[in-house]
Amino acid sequence: MERKIRVLIAKPGLDGHDRGAKVIARALRDAGMEVIYTGLRQTPEQIVSAAIQEDVDVIGLSILSGAHNHLFPRVVELLKQSGAENVLVFGGGVIPEEDIPFLKSKGIAEVFGPGTPTSKTIEFIRANLKRPLN
Amino acid sequence: MTDLEKLEQDFNTWTTKVEKANEKYPERKKQFVTGSNAPVKRVYTPLDQKDFDYEKKLGLPGEFPYTRGVQPTMYRGRLWTMRQYAGFGTAEESNARYKYLLEQGQTGLSVAFDLPTQIGYDSDHPLSEGEVGKVGVAIDSLADMETLFGGIPLDKVSTSMTINAPAAVLLAMYIAVAEKQGVSADKLNGTIQNDILKEYIARGTYIFPPAPSMRLITDIFEYCAKNVPNWNTISISGYHIREAGSTAVQEVAFTLADGIAYVEAAIKAGLDVDEFGPRLSFFFNAHNDLFEEVAKFRAARRVWAHIMRDRFGAKNPKSWMLRFHTQTGGSTLTAQQPDNNIIRVTLQALAAVLGGTQSLHTNSRDEALALPTEEAVRIALRTQQIIAYESGVAETVDPLAGSYYVESLTDRIETEVLQYIKRIDDLGGAVKAIEQGYIQQEIQDSAYAWQMDVEKNERIIVGLNKFQVKENPPKGLLRVDPAVGERQKQKLAALRSSRDQGAVNATLAALRNAARSADNLMFPILEAVKAYATLGEICGVLREEFGEYKPNVMF
Amino acid sequence: MYDLIRRCIEGDVRAVARLITLLESGDREAYAALYRLKDHAGRAQVIGITGPPGAGKSTLADKLIAQFRSRGLKVGVLAVDPSSPFSGGAILGDRLRMQGHATDPGVFIRSLAARGSLGGISKATHAAIRVLDAAGYDIVLVETVGVGQSEIDIVRVADMVVLVSVPGLGDDIQVIKAGIMEIGDIFVVNKADRDGADRVVREIRAMLELQAQLKRGQTPEGGPDTLAARAPEFLHHTGLAEGWQPKAGNESGAPGEKESITTPKPGVLPEAGTVSAALVNQEAGTISAALIIPPVLKTIAETGDGVKELADAIFSHFETLSRTGELERKRLESIRYQLGQFVSNEIVHLMSLPELAAAQDELAHKVFSRKMDVYSAGIALFHTIIEQGASHEHPQA
Numbered sequence A: 001m002e003r004k005i006r007v008l009i010a011k012p013g014l015d016g017h018d019r020g021a022k023v024i025a026r027a028l029r030d031a032g033m034e035v036i037y038t039g040l041r042q043t044p045e046q047i048v049s050a051a052i053q054e055d056v057d058v059i060g061l062s063i064l065s066g067a068h069n070h071l072f073p074r075v076v077e078l079l080k081q082s083g084a085e086n087v088l089v090f091g092g093g094v095i096p097e098e099d100i101p102f103l104k105s106k107g108i109a110e111v112f113g114p115g116t117p118t119s120k121t122i123e124f125i126r127a128n129l130k131r132p133l134n
Numbered sequence B: 001m002t003d004l005e006k007l008e009q010d011f012n013t014w015t016t017k018v019e020k021a022n023e024k025y026p027e028r029k030k031q032f033v034t035g036s037n038a039p040v041k042r043v044y045t046p047l048d049q050k051d052f053d054y055e056k057k058l059g060l061p062g063e064f065p066y067t068r069g070v071q072p073t074m075y076r077g078r079l080w081t082m083r084q085y086a087g088f089g090t091a092e093e094s095n096a097r098y099k100y101l102l103e104q105g106q107t108g109l110s111v112a113f114d115l116p117t118q119i120g121y122d123s124d125h126p127l128s129e130g131e132v133g134k135v136g137v138a139i140d141s142l143a144d145m146e147t148l149f150g151g152i153p154l155d156k157v158s159t160s161m162t163i164n165a166p167a168a169v170l171l172a173m174y175i176a177v178a179e180k181q182g183v184s185a186d187k188l189n190g191t192i193q194n195d196i197l198k199e200y201i202a203r204g205t206y207i208f209p210p211a212p213s214m215r216l217i218t219d220i221f222e223y224c225a226k227n228v229p230n231w232n233t234i235s236i237s238g239y240h241i242r243e244a245g246s247t248a249v250q251e252v253a254f255t256l257a258d259g260i261a262y263v264e265a266a267i268k269a270g271l272d273v274d275e276f277g278p279r280l281s282f283f284f285n286a287h288n289d290l291f292e293e294v295a296k297f298r299a300a301r302r303v304w305a306h307i308m309r310d311r312f313g314a315k316n317p318k319s320w321m322l323r324f325h326t327q328t329g330g331s332t333l334t335a336q337q338p339d340n341n342i343i344r345v346t347l348q349a350l351a352a353v354l355g356g357t358q359s360l361h362t363n364s365r366d367e368a369l370a371l372p373t374e375e376a377v378r379i380a381l382r383t384q385q386i387i388a389y390e391s392g393v394a395e396t397v398d399p400l401a402g403s404y405y406v407e408s409l410t411d412r413i414e415t416e417v418l419q420y421i422k423r424i425d426d427l428g429g430a431v432k433a434i435e436q437g438y439i440q441q442e443i444q445d446s447a448y449a450w451q452m453d454v455e456k457n458e459r460i461i462v463g464l465n466k467f468q469v470k471e472n473p474p475k476g477l478l479r480v481d482p483a484v485g486e487r488q489k490q491k492l493a494a495l496r497s498s499r500d501q502g503a504v505n506a507t508l509a510a511l512r513n514a515a516r517s518a519d520n521l522m523f524p525i526l527e528a529v530k531a532y533a534t535l536g537e538i539c540g541v542l543r544e545e546f547g548e549y550k551p552n553v554m555f
Numbered sequence C: 001m002y003d004l005i006r007r008c009i010e011g012d013v014r015a016v017a018r019l020i021t022l023l024e025s026g027d028r029e030a031y032a033a034l035y036r037l038k039d040h041a042g043r044a045q046v047i048g049i050t051g052p053p054g055a056g057k058s059t060l061a062d063k064l065i066a067q068f069r070s071r072g073l074k075v076g077v078l079a080v081d082p083s084s085p086f087s088g089g090a091i092l093g094d095r096l097r098m099q100g101h102a103t104d105p106g107v108f109i110r111s112l113a114a115r116g117s118l119g120g121i122s123k124a125t126h127a128a129i130r131v132l133d134a135a136g137y138d139i140v141l142v143e144t145v146g147v148g149q150s151e152i153d154i155v156r157v158a159d160m161v162v163l164v165s166v167p168g169l170g171d172d173i174q175v176i177k178a179g180i181m182e183i184g185d186i187f188v189v190n191k192a193d194r195d196g197a198d199r200v201v202r203e204i205r206a207m208l209e210l211q212a213q214l215k216r217g218q219t220p221e222g223g224p225d226t227l228a229a230r231a232p233e234f235l236h237h238t239g240l241a242e243g244w245q246p247k248a249g250n251e252s253g254a255p256g257e258k259e260s261i262t263t264p265k266p267g268v269l270p271e272a273g274t275v276s277a278a279l280v281n282q283e284a285g286t287i288s289a290a291l292i293i294p295p296v297l298k299t300i301a302e303t304g305d306g307v308k309e310l311a312d313a314i315f316s317h318f319e320t321l322s323r324t325g326e327l328e329r330k331r332l333e334s335i336r337y338q339l340g341q342f343v344s345n346e347i348v349h350l351m352s353l354p355e356l357a358a359a360q361d362e363l364a365h366k367v368f369s370r371k372m373d374v375y376s377a378g379i380a381l382f383h384t385i386i387e388q389g390a391s392h393e394h395p396q397a
């Protein structure tokens, strides 16, 4: 039997823009994935321990308030510390293109900005899972 | 045969003819819809306004039910207030931006606070890490507020502050700064957003649960009615609801439902509806569908006038008037081909003006990229000025009235808004509906439907899913200096070591006691602020006493 | 697999999480390896929380976790949410309310999608409970899908079920429909800050008493003189009522069970070994579930009011269950059920094997061409399954 893809969609920091994160969560569900949404104001620590307990394949981070350079890398770092490197971490939101190389160098697999079709996000997940589905 | 019967006959014949021709030359779409997915007919005629009653539905400008506007002469008397929402970094930087905007002809200030401030955390709180000064100005104490308004005479400007959960604290700081400038509170003009319900619904900077939050709000109503009579004590906001993805109808319906909840809370707290009613103000969005948006504003005024007069028995006409600020729709603006946004904003600003707004913020073309640069803000402001001074639309009142289409849209929006309000009443009012997640879910459904429509190209967004071009990454975006956080922390440390700690402790203890009693919290908050207690300390006491809100998220 | 199991037993969170994933995806090797847990399992107290959608189950779970933690217990939570019948995907929202405990090493929260199961829990729930049990969680809370009437599978996996209802669900109390009433060991009327909570409490009590009376009439131990009938009196005299009924006049006032103080209501049976021991022995010797009238409590999960009392009631009920032998009976019953489930799952699995699919196909054709009737074909197929099953290699071996 094939495993379901499990995804944690998280809003790190104080940012309250959740329209995009909720749209993504729903689109992933409609693509057959199991999505855990943690709500607003999550610390990287909370996100990582939820990801581990939920044994997700993917963490999707959403930030529109500009704190991405601070918060995204922290999540990857904590995952490493917990030995959970096989979780795919990517993100989206309002993130200047010039910040993307830095985020990628910190282990964020991809960053999707405004106007990205959710189908692209779905494809990206399917193509980049770090664990096989069966 | 009456004229209408004759018309009906002609209309039917005409329709048959047109449908026939359609078989050969079909219309562009099978079903035409507005920006909010309401069906649009081929043409509107008097048949769509069979029961049109001018006096009842429209009335004259400045008269019940205010469909045509809240002032008799509208922009012939005074143009709307041009008010750009701004603020970032430290108080010094924002102060400089405000002075620049005033020099550019802006007529009111609009303060954006950073997220820690909006959520009641000081800049040195662990959760503030990485967020200080990022999306607004960081205010930790009265000292920052003194800097923010340094050199700006508070009796000469009107200031709008987008602050909600800790609104009482920021208002207290504003009053205290004015006092230091020698300006008494009764000379102050401005608005605090102070609308917690839409924070739960759509904006996310809540702190306390509904009951104590509503108490803070009614305490402000009461305090201001007596001490700051020209202050708009609340700006009941549909803007954020719409930005979270709602339709136009939902924007009005949920906003007015929130309004009803505030009025009920205030009445329950023993206030007279005509005492605070005139100080209620609203805040709406303007999206691209010009006619639907204009109709929305007109319908909102009409519905609110009836609610205040008929439901709450308000006697003062000022209580019946729905006065509102408008901001153009940020979520309609694209990161792709950002200059196109200037045109979108023009359409939206036009809708706001044709809809009779009292003040207006026009978004900048770099909306989807970063906080706006000075240049982008100037273009946005110029857009308003061109509409005001060159387009001619401000020269007469409510110029679209009487259009069969616009009146039909207005009626439809009114009907659907009333249906939603009824549904929310049945659920036990806006607070209950929010607690149950009903309102949030309605909005999410609309947001998702919109996204899917765009992805299926059922909605065309120019430059996004049609007419795309290859683009280079945008240059010259505004960047907030990441050192702001450190600077702000240092300032805060200095303040904490230099202030009279005894006075801080005493005023905070008094605040705690008041929180446990039924006393008006504005007084102890004002005392604490003047003793340079920080925003985080004041909200911290209230957090301990009131607890924190846990949102209900449903899909 | 061996390594994974060992790490689970040591309480390694990642291993626990991974093993549950394997179980959820029906990994046969993982199921087969579960036997290695047996020496480490059986200690956890398994509590089901069920009730209609939005009743406050997750909020209550969040507050119960805090209660259990303050008593030094490690808590595992399995929260089941529905899967979309269209896409098979799910948005699992229960965790949201418990996320405050995310970083507490003594708490493990796992969201499970129902994946087509209709009984309120997912197929893997039972196995996941055993994993948490073996990993050293003292309490395992299982929150069911809030689907209303049909989430009765929870009784099959939990030692005790907390049935949550709320005021204002309509004219009749939704939870009190045939069948559902039976599964509650403890009744909670949540959202007691709303109007009508007292009425719901009264109605539930009336129903419970009616139910008890009916049972008394039917069971051989029945009759007006049974313990159940006299339980209120005992509680009153022994003060045991305090064990599960919140004291009146607690600070917020709202969820205080004022009513219960003036008119003591039936509660759990006095424990064997206390005042009532003689009576317990005097009866047939075993105490059936029919004699334990469940307590009804009010809570405001949002503020935590009444939750301490709920935790107390849970513990005291546990004690009753184990003293009366009811716990043993329930667990045995559950094992019997699991055995049945296992066998039918196994048959379903066998039928999906190519050999059997072919046999089934052949028989179907025979029925179609009227060479056989469907019943004898069925019996023939069944026998083939049994034979195949015997020879089929099982990973456990």
Ligand code: B12
Pocket: A014, A015, A016, A017, A018, A019, A020, A021, A023, A024, A059, A060, A061, A062, A063, A064, A065, A066, A090, A091, A092, A093, A094, A112, A113, A114, A115, A116, A117, A118, A121, B112, B113, B114, B115, B134, B135, B136, B162, B202, B203, B204, B205, B239, B240, B243, B244, B329, B330, B331, B332, B333, B334, B366, B367, B368, B369, B370, B371, B372, B451
């Ligand atoms: C809508 C909106 C709001 C709404 C939010 C409603 C809600 N509940 O979400 C409201 C009006 C409440 C709001 C408020 C504020 N906003 Co605002 N807002 C926007 C706006 C206009 C659109 C965002 C949006 O929802 N778009 C639609 C959704 C579907 O798209 P999206 O979120 O971008 O998501 C897509 C992609 O980014 C990506 N994606 C997003 N997340 C993820 C995650 C993963 C895992 C993946 C794969 C992909 C992905 O996929 C999505 C689908 O395409 C943007 C500007 C813009 N046009 O982008 C400003 C913007 C984000 N806001 C901004 C600001 C400053 C604020 C405020 C902080 C202002 C203030 N000082 O008070 C407030 C406070 C909000 C808060 N609590 O944090 C700034 C941020 C500046 C910055 N980063 O430098 C922006 C950029 C506007 C601007 N230029 O000034 N805002």
Ligand SMILES: Nc1nc2c(ncn2[C@@H]2O[C@H](COP(=O)(O)OP(=O)(O)OP(=O)(O)O)[C@@H](O)[C@H]2O)c(=O)[nH]1
Pocket: B435, B436, B437, B550, B551, B552, C052, C053, C054, C055, C056, C057, C058, C059, C060, C094, C097, C145, C146, C147, C190, C191, C192, C193, C194, C299, C300, C301, C302, C303
């Ligand atoms: N007024 C009030 N609201 C409550 C109380 N407990 C929970 N709620 C609210 O009820 C809503 C649903 O709570 P949940 O805990 O998610 O309910 P649930 O039963 O787990 O819901 P599902 O898992 O979706 O079936 C939330 O908005 C809670 O805040 C309470 O005691 N009083």
Ligand SMILES: [Mg+2]
Pocket: C057, C058, C059, C093, C094, C143
């Ligand atoms: Mg739940």
